[in-house]
Amino acid sequence: MxxxxxxxxxxxxxxxxxxxxxxxxxxxxxxxxxxxxxxQMNPDATTLAAASTEVDIGNIAEGQIVTIKWRGKPVFISHRTQAEIEAARAVPIDELPDPATDQSRTQKPEWLIVIGICTHLGCVPLGNDGPFQGGYFCPCHGSVYDASGRIRQGPAPKNLAVPPYAFDGDAKVKIG
The missing domain is CATH 1.20.5 (Single alpha-helices involved in coiled-coils or other helix-helix interfaces)
Incomplete structure (x- = not known):
């Protein structure tokens, strides 16, 4: 068959x-x-180059905040003092409007790297200003951030955003 x-x-x-x-x-x-x-729909070389930036952090003094530009946005790089680190870690998490530990926002305790755009209406806060030592203050609408970039007072709903970054030794950091 x-x-x-x-x-x-x-x-x-x-x-x-x-x-x-x-x-x-x-x-x-x-x-x-x-x-x-x-x-032809792939990004060109200049766009790819702007996707990340490398910063020499070896010359940033303790207690100093440096502003750089990444993807057209300001980024704050803060070399925090031991007092600022201790104050940021001593805050009870349940008191924060957008709860986050200081450890979850930093890779190395002495360095805080955040996007410098207020989460309320997109203004640029001032560094080393406001009632919190080493914190940030947005004069436009009164949002106050602590030394860990967490919202503490004012109308901003969220903490300052932490960009993707990685340390390249002790003196360089790559953002993006």
Whole structure:
């Protein structure tokens, strides 16, 4: 019975081969024609270069806040004092409007790196200002952040954002 089932199957012909070969060449040709259109949508080299920035932090004095630009946004790099670190870690988490520990916001306790844009309406807060030592104050609407960039008073709903960053030794940090 199986012998008759295989006898009913048509055998491949030269026309079948040409049909498959022509279709394969057509698919490859269409892919080659569409690829430049897809490839031109990738970001150019200047955009990729702006995606990350490397900062030399070796010259930032303890207690100093430096502002750099990353992706068109201000980024605060704060070399915190031991008193600022202790004050930031002593805050009870349940007192914060947007609870976050100081340890979760820093990779090294002496360095705080945050995006310097107020989470209320996008103003730029002032560093080393306000009632909290080493904190930030937004004069536009009165938002106050502590030395860990956490919102403590005012209308801002969230803490200052922490960008992705990694330390490259003791004197350099790569943001982005």
């Amino acid at each position: 199986e012998a008759s089932a295989t006898a009913d199957e048509p055998t491949p012909t030269r026309r079948d081969f040409l049909f498959i070969a022509t279709g394969a060449v057509g698919v490859v040709g269409a892919g080659a024609a569409v690829w430049p259109l897809i490839d």
